[in-house]
Amino acid sequence: MSTEHPSSAAPAPDVPQIDHEHADVSGGWLRAAVFGAMDGLVTNIGLIAGVGGAGVAAHTIALTGVAGLVAGAISMGLGEYASVRTANEQIEAEVAKERRELHRNPVAEADELAQRWIDRGISPDLARQIAQDLSRQPDEALRMHVREELGIDPDSKPSPWTAAISSFICFSIGALIPLLSYLLGSHSLWLALGIGGVGLFTAGALTARFTRRRWWSTGLRQLLLGAAAAGATYLIGDAIGVSAA
Template sequence: MLSHVERHLVERIGWLRAAVLGANDGIISTASLMVGVASASTSSDEVIVAGVAGLVAGAMSMAAGEYVSVSSQSDTERADLDRERRELELQPELELSELAKIYEGRGVEPALARTVAAQLMARDALAAHARDELGITDTATARPVQAALTSAATFSVGAVLPLLVALVTPAQWASSSIPAASLLFLAVLGAASAKAGGADVLKPTARVVFWGALAMATTGLVGALIGRAV
């Protein structure tokens, strides 16, 4: 008997979002910072120091931000599960009817919906209610540490790219070579993430390149203005 195992692209959303967000932010924020410094100074040392500082600060900020936000989501999920567990202990019949109503709302006949609900609750009542009532599944469960480490690591990978460009480029070219190379990196990242997510390549790539160019142009302009003023 042949078995049919389907792999859905939606299963990649969690790690793909964190990876793309981290790398994208790493490229844009670090490159923008370095362009701003390069526009205000002719010293390559200052540009590189700014890039390294941006990498470290950004990676820590991403890790802390992801950990705090995902931890809040995890706390909410845990509270909902605790409340559902108490309700299952105190009023199992009402919870059975509630689950059956959910299946009825999806088009299942009332008698069959109640049978399905009873069978699922007999196997694992909390898991059935977590999935179908609360929308909590294994693939969507909040994982704070994983999110923090992923964001920090991918941010660092993205931030290293413009930093490497600065290391091999003469100081007088930094204000043009860093944004040009960074936009190329962003385009590759946008296309790769769209491909991994099964989406159209052109729109996500154009979107990330546009916002990256805007961020670097704005920071470069501010850096040039400050450089003239001080």
């Protein structure tokens, strides 16, 4: 008769670890930050290319860029705040409407929720049972109805202040990049546009960290879009400068 020591038993197979971590997609900062940085870059690259194409002095180009930075950053911050605040207020109004409906017609609302699940393939008995159980928990029932009927999570609304501050800061940083060479004493338009182009590519590549796309693809896309904007404003500035002369 042989006995095995517990330590000699075969090791348990490794259980694969599943990554369930997700990025925060509802906080409101990422969209505002990316949009702000890209808008700051493209806006000031376009401004610099336009006034530079008109043949104005380097001091005037720098002044135009600084004015564009300040005005654009304030506008972006206020716009993001108003936009997100308005969207949140609309969500709150719809949630309040759904709360009233649940209070007035709880049976009909439970049937409506069950029917949505039945349409998705859940068995009728199970769908109705879950809907009835939820109706006994008003807060959870409200959240579920809002998610199913409006497609939103009432507990995950973005912050208007987060969106505004992110947009303000990132626009300012983006708009500053093509101005750097002028602020440091250079008079070269093409150096400023080149630095702006590097900024566009870098900003686009950095977004790949959040979107999990190829960094060079997103960087090249932003560079081409910015180059198109700069080319258009340069040609307009050149035409106006020549005609005004």
